[in-house]
Amino acid sequence: MDTFTALAEPNRRRLLEAIRQEPCTVSMLVTRSDLSQPAVSKHLKHLREANLVVVKPDGQKRWYSLNPTPLEEMEEFLEPYRQLFLTRLDALEQHFDLTSRTETNEGD
Amino acid sequence: MDTFTALAEPNRRRLLEAIRQEPCTVSMLVTRSDLSQPAVSKHLKHLREANLVVVKPDGQKRWYSLNPTPLEEMEEFLEPYRQLFLTRLDALEQHFDLTSRTETNEGD
DNA sequence: CAGTTATATAACTATATAGATATATTTTTG
């Protein structure tokens, strides 16, 4: 599963947030979420497949820790958009307000 | 559809990339992608619902333009992880290599 | 060793989603 798909699921984002703060076992995550144990294990499987977490067995416990590396892919995706946060809808307005309209007020 | 879900689909990311570069009509996007017209329209519907694009009708054409605002949500999500790109797996190593093990080599 | 704890997985159900084809709607054009 790729990074974007893995993070599309809100519970998975929440699990990753928990793991980001400190390494967690499955049961810790079950307690801190409102998910069943199998549900947590399944989400962790996806996070593992996306390489967003790494597991360290410790007896019967599994410590899940964050691997932030794949998030750089999202950073790279966002990079070209970042400057646009400043200008917002300027591109749209430029493109159209210069073409035909003068002051016709067609609202959204 | 929320931002994360909208961007989980690779074709949708590609469409947004095209729209980012310049406002596009549907047929322009059909030409530039390898998607059918209905497929493009459907993806655009999702991008609209995620508020990632805005539409400006112009006769029978629809000009789709980028609205980068929802991407800030992703930025905010990534923000706490950003510093960790530097330290990578250090958190994991710290947590474990200091707890119990000395040199027991239990591989992954 | 028996029971319990921690985790993973299998089987199933319900829902969402992407794509295709066909069609409807609106606008343009001759």
Add this chain to the structure above:
DNA sequence: CAAAAATATATCTATATAGTTATATAACTG
């Protein structure tokens, strides 16, 4: 106005996904 063009939508199919319950697999504990 009739045909064509641009786009949206409806319907269908196939696939993916999240969740549940039940169970399997280890590891711990008294």
